[in-house]
Amino acid sequence: MASSSKKVYEVFVSKVPWTVAMKEMREYFGQFGHVKKCQIPFDKKTGFHRGFCWVGFTSEEALTNSLQKDSHVLEGARIQVQLNRRVFAGTRTNKEPEDE
Numbered sequence: 001m002a003s004s005s006k007k008v009y010e011v012f013v014s015k016v017p018w019t020v021a022m023k024e025m026r027e028y029f030g031q032f033g034h035v036k037k038c039q040i041p042f043d044k045k046t047g048f049h050r051g052f053c054w055v056g057f058t059s060e061e062a063l064t065n066s067l068q069k070d071s072h073v074l075e076g077a078r079i080q081v082q083l084n085r086r087v088f089a090g091t092r093t094n095k096e097p098e099d100e
Contacts, residue, residue, distance in 0.1 A: 008036050008056035009063035010084035016040075017077045018048045028074055029055045033062020054084055 013025070026035050037056040040049045057063050063083075066072075072079045 008058070009060050010054050010056045011063065011066055011081050012052065012054055012084040013072075014052040014080045014082075015077065016049070016051050016053060016079055017075050018051065020074050022053075024074065025053060025055060028072075029057075029066060032057070032065040032069075034058045035062075 011029075016025070022038050022040050025040065026038050029035050029038075034057060035055060036058045038053060040053040042049050055066075057066070066081055067083060069081075072081050
């Protein structure tokens with residue numbers, strides 16, 4: 001079993017505008033706490049991301065803070081944020097290296 005310091009608290013984010021990049025996602029969710037990882041799957045045919053992503057925090061407090069906000073708006077669009085209930089094991093993502 002992994003130690004608690006390695007645990008990642010994840011949210012699943014949907015309805016992400018195609019103009020929003022990983023940098024903006026990390027900056028936006030950084031207001032709630034330290035972002036450990038951000039995964040945005042891309043469509044190989046179009047080159048655009050698929051409109052959803054996973055954001056992982058290093059603390060449960062950051063996760064709770066992000067879930068308690070009434071509405072999340074990025075570039076004028078309301079995005080949906082919910083607790084990630086399953087482990088994502090995709091291989092076709094633009095995944096940033098995780099912080100150590």
